Amino acid sequence: MLAQLAPTAVTGSQALAFGDDMAPLPSGDSASILAWTTDVLMEGVDFRTLEAGWEAVGRKAMLVNLSDCAAMGGRPVGSLLALTLPRTAAGSDVLKLVRGAAEAGAAHGCPIVGGDTNSWEGGLVVAVTVAARQEAGGRWLARSAAKNGDRVLVSGPLGGSILGRHLEPRPRIELGVALSRLDGVHAAIDISDGLLIDLDRICESSGCGAILDERELQAVIHADAQRLSRSDGRPALDHALADGEDFELLVTADTAEVSRLVELGMQPIGVMQPERGLFLRGAGGGVRGLQAHGWEHPCG
Amino acid sequence: MLAQLAPTAVTGSQALAFGDDMAPLPSGDSASILAWTTDVLMEGVDFRTLEAGWEAVGRKAMLVNLSDCAAMGGRPVGSLLALTLPRTAAGSDVLKLVRGAAEAGAAHGCPIVGGDTNSWEGGLVVAVTVAARQEAGGRWLARSAAKNGDRVLVSGPLGGSILGRHLEPRPRIELGVALSRLDGVHAAIDISDGLLIDLDRICESSGCGAILDERELQAVIHADAQRLSRSDGRPALDHALADGEDFELLVTADTAEVSRLVELGMQPIGVMQPERGLFLRGAGGGVRGLQAHGWEHPCG
Numbered sequence: 392m393l394a395q396l397a398p399t400a401v402t403g404s405q406a407l408a409f410g411d412d413m414a415p416l417p418s419g420d421s422a423s424i425l426a427w428t429t430d431v432l433m434e435g436v437d438f439r440t441l442e443a444g445w446e447a448v449g450r451k452a453m454l455v456n457l458s459d460c461a462a463m464g465g466r467p468v469g470s471l472l473a474l475t476l477p478r479t480a481a482g483s484d485v486l487k488l489v490r491g492a493a494e495a496g497a498a499h500g501c502p503i504v505g506g507d508t509n510s511w512e513g514g515l516v517v518a519v520t521v522a523a524r525q526e527a528g529g530r531w532l533a534r535s536a537a538k539n540g541d542r543v544l545v546s547g548p549l550g551g552s553i554l555g556r557h558l559e560p561r562p563r564i565e566l567g568v569a570l571s572r573l574d575g576v577h578a579a580i581d582i583s584d585g586l587l588i589d590l591d592r593i594c595e596s597s598g599c600g601a602i603l604d605e606r607e608l609q610a611v612i613h614a615d616a617q618r619l620s621r622s623d624g625r626p627a628l629d630h631a632l633a634d635g636e637d638f639e640l641l642v643t644a645d646t647a648e649v650s651r652l653v654e655l656g657m658q659p660i661g662v663m664q665p666e667r668g669l670f671l672r673g674a675g676g677g678v679r680g681l682q683a684h685g686w687e688h689p690c691g
Numbered sequence: 692m693l694a695q696l697a698p699t700a701v702t703g704s705q706a707l708a709f710g711d712d713m714a715p716l717p718s719g720d721s722a723s724i725l726a727w728t729t730d731v732l733m734e735g736v737d738f739r740t741l742e743a744g745w746e747a748v749g750r751k752a753m754l755v756n757l758s759d760c761a762a763m764g765g766r767p768v769g770s771l772l773a774l775t776l777p778r779t780a781a782g783s784d785v786l787k788l789v790r791g792a793a794e795a796g797a798a799h800g801c802p803i804v805g806g807d808t809n810s811w812e813g814g815l816v817v818a819v820t821v822a823a824r825q826e827a828g829g830r831w832l833a834r835s836a837a838k839n840g841d842r843v844l845v846s847g848p849l850g851g852s853i854l855g856r857h858l859e860p861r862p863r864i865e866l867g868v869a870l871s872r873l874d875g876v877h878a879a880i881d882i883s884d885g886l887l888i889d890l891d892r893i894c895e896s897s898g899c900g901a902i903l904d905e906r907e908l909q910a911v912i913h914a915d916a917q918r919l920s921r922s923d924g925r926p927a928l929d930h931a932l933a934d935g936e937d938f939e940l941l942v943t944a945d946t947a948e949v950s951r952l953v954e955l956g957m958q959p960i961g962v963m964q965p966e967r968g969l970f971l972r973g974a975g976g977g978v979r980g981l982q983a984h985g986w987e988h989p990c991g
Contacts, residue, residue, distance in 0.1 A: 414805025416716075416822055417769040418725060425718060425725070429771045429820055433811045469717040471729045473818050505714025511733045511814075518773050518807075518818045520729055522716055 411534050411596075412459040412580060416522060424525040425468075428459040434477075434514035438558070445484045447558050449491030452517040455583065457499050457562035458638040462581035464532040464571025465523030467501035467564065474508045475516035492519065499564055529571035532579035532642070537597035541577055541643035543661035544652050549586055549637045550616025550630035557636035566640060569655060575648025585635040587669055591683035593643060594667065602670040602678060603632075603661035611658050613637070632681070711834050711896075712759040712880060716822060724825040725768075728759045734777075734814035738858070745784045747858050749791030752817040755883065757799050757862035758938040762881035764832040764871025765823030767801035767864065774808045775816035792819065799864055829871035832879035832942070837897035841877055841943035843961035844952050849886055849937045850916025850930030857936035866940060869955060875948025885935045887969055891983035893943060894967065902970040902978060903932075903961035911958050913937070932981070 413426035432452045434440060440448055453470065460467045472492055476485060485508075493503050501521060525531065546563050563581070570576045578593045594600050608628060616630035643663050644652055653659070661672075669681040713726035732752045734740060740748055753770065760767045772792055776785060785808075793803050801821060825831065846863055863881070870876045878893045894900050908928060916930035943963050944952055953959070961972075969981040 411805075414769075414771065416725075417802070417804065418718075418822075418824060425716075427727075427771060427820070427822070428805065429729075429773045429807050429818070431773045431775050431807050431809050431816075431818065433775055433809060433813070435813075436809065436811050469714075471714065471727060471820060473729045473731045473820075475731050475733055475816055502717070504717065505711075505728065507729050507731050507818075509731050509733060509736065511736050513733070513735075513813045513816075514811075516731075516775055516813075516816050518729070518731065520727070520771060520773075520820045522718075522727070524718060 445487035446491035449488035454560040460523040461567035472506035535596035537578035537643040548613035560638035575645035745787040746791035749788035754860040761867035772806035835896035837878035837943040848913035860938035875945035
């Protein structure tokens with residue numbers, strides 16, 4: 392919907408596509424180094440307050456936004472918290488939520504500096520807006536900057552976050568800032584909806600495709616994906632490819648940059664190519680097509 | 692709730708209380724000239740989509756935020772739109788909402804540069820975040836800056852907005868910017884919840900009280916308040932004092948500044964005093980206490 396409004400916003404010499412992890416914050420001068428993002432979490436879609444607890448809901452609402460900052464290579468500077476509360480919410484529970492969000496923000500240098508509180512007959516809706524700035528020597532990492540021949544790398548193991556990690560995103564801010572200073576790093580995104588869906592977003596905005604390497608992928612299957620696989624019978628690799636809410640960074644980079652990225656803890660899992668679509672190169676060398684099927688917001 | 696987190700945020704040499712119309716946007720340097728605000732509007736509380744129409748809902752969501760900019764003396768620079776949509780919402784309706792918000796923003800130099808779109812089983816929630824900057828020679832107009840002996844002035848007639856104006860806020864941005872350049876203007880707020888409630892907010896944050904002048908108030912009773920009075924039998928003055936959603940600016944200023952403010956179209960309606968509380972000086976000169984009763988979000 393929103394993408395129909397404005398295809399591209401320009402900040403300084405860098406164009407950021409509408410619909411990236413953050414949008415440039417127009418500051419009146421031409422070389423804005425600020426960007427902002429807003430993410431809304433809803434009862435029954437992104438969390439169940441009764442199961443997760445109010446504090447965890449507040450924490451998650453802040454952390455998913457900070458993960459967007461990380462994906463852009465930005466350093467978060469502050470946030471706004473907008474609450475739409477069920478009328479039945481107890482003040483003490485709401486304070487827990489606010490504390491959860493505030494502490495998660497403060498731990499990453501991102502205080503809550505304002506917001507809005509409302510109540511209504513409906514369910515809980517938590518909207519967090521975060522602003523971030525470029526660090527000296529850094530630049531924004533856009534989704535649209537992937538190049539043919541780039542290696543695809545990921546910052547950590549994937550899959551099975553539903554077993555608990557989905558409530559505790561670890562925003563990779565320091566890593567994002569480090570990446571924003573490396574010329575060889577091109578596109579970046581955080582894995583919120585699943586590796587395939589989010590990689591497809593990079594491909595879509597960059598006008599290319601990707602081949603994932605099954606052998607390399609074996610090294611980034613999370614223990615939670617293995618555990619889930621044992622209980623639901625689905626291959627652990629499927630969980631790594633399609634589960635969401637890992638909040639690891641997915642980047643594409645020049646091959647010359649790969650060794651430095653490996654030193655930073657990133658793992659290569661594939662390569663960008665001119666042909667559109669997502670593919671998997673099996674252990675035997677054969678290539679098959681993949682659907683960008685992925686996680687559709689279960690909650691727990 | 693939020694106010695318990697952080698009593699005061701500091702921007703440059705100016706302290707802005709948490710809970711003002713906007714919050715300073717921390718930009719990493721000490722002299723930030725950016726501030727931001729977020730306001731959430733909910734189905735059944737701030738609007739009824741079926742009655743108002745989707746476009747009007749989008750417009751209102753943007754305009755109430757722009758009114759907050761005006762109250763701070765800021766020039767809006769851009770916005771984020773976060774939508775939480777009922778699953779039953781038609782794409783064409785959602786586009787109307789987005790268009791309403793985008794056009795209202797564009798008309799005030801405030802493009803939508805990003806946002807978030809979600810759907811759920813609940814009702815429509817529209818959250819807009821707006822950033823604004825100080826104009827050259829201007830400063831933020833805080834609620835907390837009222838001084839004893841200040842005159843209280845309002846930018847236009849009040850009351851009866853429920854007859855239709857509540858859906859069409861006119862954010863007083865140019866006036867706010869002009870006010871932000873006048874040293875004699877101290878506190879400012881936009882009248883969203885009603886003259887008395889919003890004046891009480893100035894009093895509360897500034898540690899003083901106010902006496903309104905009944906004769907002066909007669910000049911700021913809106914024709915809608917008169918009309919409403921004829922149908923509900925409540926005095927038109929009550930509507931002017933207690934109805935909400937006029938979105939006019941309410942300011943306090945040094946008496947030496949009053950003639951300039953009158954030239955700008957503002958009308959004096961009272962005076963600030965050291966004694967706490969709100970009072971009304973009747974036409975005969977007698978003074979009586981007022982309750983900060985006011986508008987509790989009816990909708991239409």
